[in-house]
Amino acid sequence: MDGFIREFLRELNFGQGVALSFSSINDQYLALARTVRHYLMARWLGTLRRQFETQAKGVAYLSAEYLLGRQLGNALLATGLTDIVEEGLAKCGIDLATLRAQEVEPGLGNGGLGRLAACFIDSLATMSVPCVGYGIRYEYGIFRQTFEDGRQVEQPDNWLALGSPWEFPHPEAAQIVNFAGHTETYEEDGTVRSRWIPGWSVQAIPYNYMVPGYQNGRVNTLRLWSAVATNAFDLRIFNSGDYAEAVRAQTFAENISKVLYPEDSTPQGKELRLQQQYFFVSASIHDFIDNVLPADFDLTHLPDRVIFQLNDTHPVIGVPELMRVLVDEKDFDWDDAWEITKKCFAYTCHTLLPEALEVWSVDLLGRLLPRHLEIIYRINDEFLDEVRERFGDDELRIRRMSIIAEHPERSVRMAYLATVAGSKVNGVAELHSQLLRDKVLPDFDEFYPGKFINVTNGVTPRRFIRLANPALSELITDALGVGWLTDLERLRELEPYAEDEEFKERFRAVKAHNKRRLSRVLVDRDGTSVDDDHLLDVMVKRLHEYKRQTLKLLHIVTLYDRITSGEVKPADIVPRTFIFGAKAAPGYRMAKEIIHLINAVGSVVNADPAVEGRLKVLFPPNYNVTLAEKVIPAADLSEQISLAGKEASGTGNMKFALNGALTIGTDDGANIEIRELVGDDNFFLFGLLEPEVEALYAKGYVPSSFYESDEGLHRAIDMIARGTFSGGDRGVFDGLVSNLLYDDRFMALADYRAYIDAQDEVDKAYLDEDRWTRSAILNVARTGFFSSDRSMRNYIDRIWHTPPSF
Ligand code: NTF
Structure with a gap:
């Protein structure tokens, strides 16, 4: 404990530049966080070294969202230091709980999908499975919600404002990400090839975060990308006095990682969002090839070293990106590149709502990523040829299965692209996976037997039992001993x-x-x-x-x-x-x-x-x-x-x-x-039940009939409509009430x-x-199945084939 106190005070004095007696809670929190991360450092460096030595196959988890929650408690738990730190701080007159409460959680996700990604990387680290989580370092995460007169008001989530002790920026490992421009064809050794002449580019700066396994000596990496301009500003324009214009490019570039899109389940097809997606996926794929693989690595063997897991459709643009890298940059033959690519991706679908299945208009995609659009077209042409070979000229089927939709506007169906390219496609619970096969992608299920599987979600018991519920954890340990x-x-x-x-x-x-x-x-x-x-x-x-x-x-x-x-x-x-x-x-x-x-x-x-x-x-x-x-x-x-x-x-x-x-x-x-x-x-x-829902839709759902025939419901809705909750004003919840009575898409009344x-x-x-x-x-006793460790074991055995590596 004396060692800890010395280290902590050192961080406070030399890292924060304050004496204990003059330090603020934030100073103390930052110093503590840095002290704790020192304890993880040897494990992290060891993990990276062993990873390089063994060259074991690993997971590259591609996710636009990670809803991490606070880091300090989890780091203390992983190191087993909680008690020592609590006592040591007490000796300095500091309350550990107060410092823990000082941390602003990194809210780099919207909800279930982002939190799932955080649980998964926790489990992989705890199971000693090699994994790099790739994503975006949003400067602003999910908005902070306040209420004014009962209505939601959104405030920016400035999570970095008081310092960010958990991250390690690596500007020297920046990647360049290109956008826009045009493509051109040229001839080489008698073959016609295509290349991309980009219009503009940004730098992607990686920030590394530790992902500690639970008391197992392993620390994996989460690598989040931040966008900065390739040139800070135009000196010529700056010198001429137009300061705003001189930094315009910088502002533009930095917008890419500025803010998390706060849409959950209903993405809007905004250009900036596609920029974000390509930005992090392109940087990640290049990073893996340049920095994780040895310099002389033969990319023919890429599938033996990595599986890129697509967390929903957000990173699916990675498929044409890997094809472009292999064909345009590394001179692979198209067919060979496609064989490699198909083995390197797997896709998880997280929704059934039609409005949540991402599509990008060909117009937008072609403007922002012209070469990728060409590649997608070719993937689609060859895929549809295969479909024709199997089913003949069944035009309806071809139209149904085409990666390119024609209506209401020409667009790329990202879920279809992911399904065609992915070695496996999984839903996230039994019913969901079944409906995915039967209702959303039935043609694909028929075409690719065995490709669709289920992996039911899970949650990490470290955070959601041990950290969140110490009292229950103690009771369980008293009964079962350690190890659970x-x-x-x-x-x-x-x-x-x-x-x-x-x-x-x-x-x-x-x-x-x-x-x-x-x-x-x-x-x-x-x-x-x-x-x-x-x-x-x-x-x-x-x-x-x-x-x-x-x-x-x-x-x-x-x-x-x-x-x-x-x-x-x-x-x-x-x-x-x-x-x-x-x-x-x-x-x-x-x-x-x-x-x-x-x-x-x-x-x-x-x-x-x-x-x-x-x-x-x-x-x-x-x-x-x-x-x-x-x-x-x-x-x-x-x-x-x-x-x-x-x-x-x-x-x-x-x-x-x-x-x-x-x-x-x-x-x-x-x-x-x-x-x-x-x-x-x-x-x-x-x-x-789900089939009953379908049957009711089919026969014509009339919500008001339930209102008419059920007195309790009638009275409840009338109270809302009459203004009981709006000071007698009938207008306030009018829209909501009419929606329930005349539409009720989700059958609350039924x-x-x-x-x-x-x-x-x-x-x-x-x-x-x-x-x-x-x-x-x-x-409690019967739901141990829902540990994300079990989910990860399923992914490992059935999709990734990435055993633990010690
Ligand atoms: C969510 N999907 C689903 O709505 C949840 O049911 C599920 O538990 C989580 O994913 C994790 O799998 C999304 O957030 C999205 F974006 F796909 F709609």
């Missing part, structure tokens, strides 16, 4: 404890402790609190109509109505606190109206003495990984209520179950697998009655404390 954190199926051994009175008592004490901890956090950040004796009912996830926050609201309004109308006495309802956490894409109108309505309902309910002590609605703004780590361990009930067939997997659902919340959920995504594992008795299932009935069952179950605790323990 890297072998999560061992949670099964907890099953007998579901009948053990002492264990149950301790388990309840853990929940109660976590609720009080959450309450303190909420008091501090928002001045709100959670009541100890309430059922804590939580819905945290992006705001999207398909996830149906509105259905949750209809439940709350119904309970409120039951009490205020006198139908039930307040004392007869189970007291509940509802917590929402959700960001809406800034341009998504309906999502923002739903946020407004949640806040409006919250204001009225929380101020009404008639329901005081019985119902409470909290909506802490700016839900992020940091808040998730406090909310999830405290929850009793996990809301996973998407319309069946729409949520690809969900990962929040897994985190809640692993932390001992019971799920109320539809037959959707990974909910299905959770229910199969925990058993019907320990899960509240409701709602239409599932309302089943949902309310299931919630009434929840109340009954909660009143039986013993039964509830038993179910909660069984949820």
